[in-house]
Amino acid sequence: MAIMQFREAIRAAMIEEMERDERVFLIGEEVGQYDGAYKVSEGMLKRFGPKRVIDTPISEAGFAGLGIGAALNGLRPIVEFMTFNFSFVAFDQLVNNAAKIRYMSGGQFKIPIVFRGPNGAAGQLAATHSTSTESIYSYFPGLKVVAPSNPDDAKGLLKSAIRDDDPVIFLESELMYGMRGEVNEDPEYLIPLGKARIAREGEDVTIVAHSKSYWIAMEVADRLAAEGYSAEVIDPRTIRPFDFDTVVQSIKKTNRCVIIDESNPFASVSSEVAFQIQQRAFDYLDAPVLRVTAKDTPAPYAKNLIEYYMPSADAAYEACKQVMYVD
Amino acid sequence: MASKTRKKRQGTAVDQAAGQPNGLALQLQVPAKPIHFKQTFETYPAGAYTHEELGLSREDLLAIYRNMLLQRRFEERAAQMYGKQKIGGFLHLYIGEEAVSTGSAWSIKIGHDSVITAYRDHGIALALGMTANECMAELFGKIDGCSRGKGGSMHFFKAEKKFFGGHGIVGGHVPLGVGIAFAHKYREDGGVCLTFFGDGAMGQGVVHEAMNLAALYKLPVVFIIENNQYAMGTAVWRAFANTEFYRYAANYNMPGALVDGMDVFSVIKAVRKYVALAREYQPSVLEIRTYRYRGHSMSDPAKYRTKEELEAKKKEDPIIRLKSYLLQHGLSTNEELDAIDGEVKKEVQASVEFSEKSPYPPLASIYEDVYVQPDYPFLA
Ligand SMILES: Cc1ncc(C[n+]2csc(CCOP(=O)(O)OP(=O)(O)O)c2C)c(N)n1
Ligand SMILES: [Mg+2]
Numbered sequence: 001m002a003i004m005q006f007r008e009a010i011r012a013a014m015i016e017e018m019e020r021d022e023r024v025f026l027i028g029e030e031v032g033q034y035d036g037a038y039k040v041s042e043g044m045l046k047r048f049g050p051k052r053v054i055d056t057p058i059s060e061a062g063f064a065g066l067g068i069g070a071a072l073n074g075l076r077p078i079v080e081f082m083t084f085n086f087s088f089v090a091f092d093q094l095v096n097n098a099a100k101i102r103y104m105s106g107g108q109f110k111i112p113i114v115f116r117g118p119n120g121a122a123g124q125l126a127a128t129h130s131t132s133t134e135s136i137y138s139y140f141p142g143l144k145v146v147a148p149s150n151p152d153d154a155k156g157l158l159k160s161a162i163r164d165d166d167p168v169i170f171l172e173s174e175l176m177y178g179m180r181g182e183v184n185e186d187p188e189y190l191i192p193l194g195k196a197r198i199a200r201e202g203e204d205v206t207i208v209a210h211s212k213s214y215w216i217a218m219e220v221a222d223r224l225a226a227e228g229y230s231a232e233v234i235d236p237r238t239i240r241p242f243d244f245d246t247v248v249q250s251i252k253k254t255n256r257c258v259i260i261d262e263s264n265p266f267a268s269v270s271s272e273v274a275f276q277i278q279q280r281a282f283d284y285l286d287a288p289v290l291r292v293t294a295k296d297t298p299a300p301y302a303k304n305l306i307e308y309y310m311p312s313a314d315a316a317y318e319a320c321k322q323v324m325y326v327d
Numbered sequence: 328m329a330s331k332t333r334k335k336r337q338g339t340a341v342d343q344a345a346g347q348p349n350g351l352a353l354q355l356q357v358p359a360k361p362i363h364f365k366q367t368f369e370t371y372p373a374g375a376y377t378h379e380e381l382g383l384s385r386e387d388l389l390a391i392y393r394n395m396l397l398q399r400r401f402e403e404r405a406a407q408m409y410g411k412q413k414i415g416g417f418l419h420l421y422i423g424e425e426a427v428s429t430g431s432a433w434s435i436k437i438g439h440d441s442v443i444t445a446y447r448d449h450g451i452a453l454a455l456g457m458t459a460n461e462c463m464a465e466l467f468g469k470i471d472g473c474s475r476g477k478g479g480s481m482h483f484f485k486a487e488k489k490f491f492g493g494h495g496i497v498g499g500h501v502p503l504g505v506g507i508a509f510a511h512k513y514r515e516d517g518g519v520c521l522t523f524f525g526d527g528a529m530g531q532g533v534v535h536e537a538m539n540l541a542a543l544y545k546l547p548v549v550f551i552i553e554n555n556q557y558a559m560g561t562a563v564w565r566a567f568a569n570t571e572f573y574r575y576a577a578n579y580n581m582p583g584a585l586v587d588g589m590d591v592f593s594v595i596k597a598v599r600k601y602v603a604l605a606r607e608y609q610p611s612v613l614e615i616r617t618y619r620y621r622g623h624s625m626s627d628p629a630k631y632r633t634k635e636e637l638e639a640k641k642k643e644d645p646i647i648r649l650k651s652y653l654l655q656h657g658l659s660t661n662e663e664l665d666a667i668d669g670e671v672k673k674e675v676q677a678s679v680e681f682s683e684k685s686p687y688p689p690l691a692s693i694y695e696d697v698y699v700q701p702d703y704p705f706l707a
Contacts, residue, residue: 034560034631057530057566058497058558089496089531124415124468126479128495265706296706297697301479302468303415304687 002185007040007177009151010116013158014041014078016187018048021076024162027054027063028080028117037082038118038177064090064115068097071113071167078162081117084133084171098167099142112165116158119147119171120212120262121299124306130299132261134210135268137169138240144193145239147171149214151181153237156191164193173212196243198250202230205320206250208273209260210236213311216260216292220316231320239269244276251277255286256323260316265293287323292316366577371597373590373643378652381595385658391433391591392653393667395425395646398450400668400675401459405449405466405480408679409625414466418480421450423620426645427553428454430594431521434602441489441511443504444523446481447553447619448493451523455488459678469685476688477696489518497558498524498531501550505537508548512608519547519605521598527558529572541610542579549601550612553588555619560631576612588617589643618643 004012018024025048030037032045032055045053056063060081067077081087087094098111121130138145144166148154154172161168199214200221209217214235221231232250236243251257257277261270270291277289292311300306321327378388402420409418421428424447432454435442444451452462457473465472466480473483483493491507494500504522511518528534529552541548552572556563563570576583582604586597594615601611618640622629629637653659694705 030560033565037559055561055565057561058527059530059532061532062530086496089499089533124479125417126477126482126495128499129417129481295693297693300477300688300693301416301474301482302476302688304690305468305476305693308690308693 001182003180004151004155004183005177006151006154006172006179006181007038009155009181009183010040010158010172011042011044012183012185013155013162015044015047017159017162018052020187023074023076024078025052025054025075026078026080027056027067029056029058029082031055031080036080038174040172040177041080060086060090061093064093065097067113067115068093068101068111068167071111072101072109076112076162078114078116081115083129083174084117084119085129085131087115087117087133088131094137094143094167094169095140099140102166103142110165111167114158114161114168114170116170117172118174118177120173121294121306121310122174124301124303125299126301127298132263132294133169134171134239135263138269138272142167143240144168145171146193146237147211147239148237149176149211149235151179152183153191153197153235155183156189157193157237160190160193163190168193171211176212191237193238194241194243195238196234196236196246198232198246199235200231200233202232202254204229204231204254205256205258205324206232206234206247206254207258207260207316207320208234208236208247210239210269211262213260213262216311216313216316219313220320223313223317224320229320229324229326242273242276244273244280247273247277248280251281252284255284257285257289258316258319258323259289259291260311261291261293262311263293265291265296268293287325290319290323292319364577366574368573368576369582369584369597371584371586371593373587373593373648376590376592376596378592378656378658381592383595387433388649388653388658389663389667391429392646392649392664393671394429394432394454395591395649396668396671397459397674398425398428398453399646400671401453401462401678402449404675404679405463406621406625408466413682414480415468416479416481417446418466418625419447419623420621421447421619423640423644424553424555424588424617425450426591426594427551427588427615427617430591431523431551431598432456434595434598435519435521438488439516440518440602441491441507441520442523443491443500443507443520444493445497445500445525445528446493446495447525448481448483452483452485452490452493455485455490457483457485457488457490459674460681463675463678464682464685467682467685468687469682470688470692471681471685475692475696498528498534500524501528501531501534502537502540504548504550505541505546508541508546508605508610509544511547517606519549519602521549521551521602523551523553525558526552526554526556526563526572527561527566528552529575530558530566535575538575538579538581538612542581545608546610547605547608548610549598549605550610551598552612552614553617554614555617557619557623557631559623559627560629562631571614573612573614581611582609583612583614586613586615588615589640589645590648591645
């Protein structure tokens with residue numbers, strides 16, 4: 001175990017996998033000479049050279065497609081988006097080519113590729129630079145979507161994603177890159193995709209939250225504990241496939257659920273989770289499933305508005321009390 | 328010169344050089360001899376033009392000087408305010424590039440012609456006559472900002488000026504410029520659209536689609552590539568197989584020209600010429616070479632370039648160049664120019680005070696401006 005920043009854990013995963021497998025390479029904007037826009041790939045150009053750490057022009061559609069082509073032809077690319085907001089100019093590559101070619105070819109090809117980079121809002125970056133993309137990419141059969149909440153998970157999940165034979169969207173966060181935590185240094189430490197983590201056991205309410213929202217959930221659980229209520233916090237870690245079983249098991253115990261998700265609410269991860277819960281655990285629910293999300297608007301710039309826009313610990317706390325019928 | 332370009336437009340020079348006479352639907356003939364493709368590109372070097380030949384009066388020159396200085400002082404203050412956390416998010420400074428914005432704005436009919444640009448947009452906004460108050464208040468995220476605090480630094484807009492924004496996705500706005508020009512032509516209102524973007528945007532496919540569309544539909548647009556040599560930390564030569572961006576014009580059978588962006592006279596000379604062409608529905612590509620003195624954004628230490636390079640470029644400073652010109656030609660005095668600087672600084676200081684006092688947008692306004700429909704049923 002070592003204490004690492006989130007960005008260092010991601011870097012460690014990439015370095016280990018590149019050392020393990022010649023076919024893995026990293027490509028993206030500013031990943032090489034600049035050492036990464038957010039310093040995730042710091043030192044990697046020096047270590048692996050320009051054949052395997054490749055700087056690109058601002059051509060997301062081009063280099064995402066290049067990655068998919070290389071994966072079709074036997075390599076295992078890691079494609080970094082400076083942020084996932086810019087993946088939208090490569091949308092066709094991701095949702096048509098990465099997600100569907102295996103299917104359309106009747107299984108002749110596989111596309112072992114990871115698209116990674118920061119996702120979601122990160123302060124006052126305004127509407128185009130604040131999109132949470134997990135709901136969008138989870139929509140597409142053929143893609144897997146991972147969204148870790150802490151350095152250890154980031155490392156273990158990214159290594160699994162790189163070794164996975166299917167295309168994986170791996171969502172990080174500018175605001176978490178500096179976060180420190182214990183990280184398993186074993187080069188064979190892998191966290192399976194599709195397996196949730198029960199981060200905290202409890203009896204009174206289940207809180208489901210991934211990525212940054214997970215930290216809101218933990219804060220709320222602390223506040224509730226101080227008042228004598230115990231919350232069970234589940235970090236799904238992978239959005240697609242989603243570990244509904246673990247959530248349902250928990251709800252059978254707590255009979256209540258609050259979902260915290262930074263996405264916009266309409267047709268989002270929280271919509272699907274709530275749907276699955278009512279279908280699989282209807283008889284166990286003592287209250288409607290509630291969710292705390294970003295507002296149903298684009299992200300504003302002004303400081304007060306963006307704070308209002310984001311899901312807050314206060315709102316999540318209130319939601320928990322509401323499903324527990326206490327005030 | 329103008330007539331030469333007009334000839335090209337009719338398809339005599341360019342098309343025949345490529346071995347493709349106009350008017351045939353199919354080109355099946357493969358010539359036996361190699362094809363030589365020749366294209367001429369105008370250049371607009373620094374120090375080549377006088378104010379007389381541009382028809383600029385002393386008053387014009389002082390106004391141009393003042394405008395460039397306003398952009399400079401505004402952004403210097405903005406950088407300070409960022410340090411004090413009055414401004415959040417990304418702040419991209421235009422310092423060093425002011426001749427491009429001012430020269431361009433002085434070459435169009437503001438409010439009639441249209442302008443669209445990327446996120447490095449403070450300079451052009453002030454050049455178009457937006458006030459320091461509304462610009463600074465936007466940076467502060469206040470209700471009196473030009474975008475009501477919704478957009479911030481990267482998203483200045485001003486409908487009355489036909490300024491269609493500051494845009495944050497590299498290259499994403501370039502087809503909008505073509506569409507704005509399309510509407511000018513559709514309405515036959517004589518307007519043109521200046522479409523600005525950075526060297527980095529040349530890496531986006533959509534920019535090339537936009538150029539082809541403009542040339543194909545003969546739209547009144549001038550593509551202005553603000554080549555400041557870097558896209559974030561990537562020097563142009565590291566990102567492009569062909570770094571001579573004006574030459575891309577030839578691929579789309581448009582005229583292209585290369586302009587020195589450190590001299591406002593060169594910019595005015597060039598933009599006027601190509602705006603006039605655009606009014607006759609001939610689109611074009613201007614590569615304006617310029618330089619940003621600051622990092623890409625406030626968090627960029629700009630380690631990818633040398634101090635010497637920066638200092639050398641600062642010697643070509645567009646504001647100092649115009650100042651020297653004014654003094655050398657006896658058109659102004661140090662006292663007069665210092666007084667202008669004093670005025671500008673006051674104006675900028677006032678904008679800071681204005682922005683401090685301006686209220687934050689009310690929380691309920693988060694639901695405004697999403698839709699035109701006033702009673703849209705948002706999810707709670
Ligand atoms: C599609 C897209 N990819 C990446 C980014 C991140 N980004 C913002 S500015 C920038 C550099 C752009 O350089 P250039 O076009 O030369 O404009 P300049 O900053 O020099 O004015 C990058 C990579 C973005 N905003 N949009
Ligand atoms: Mg540039």
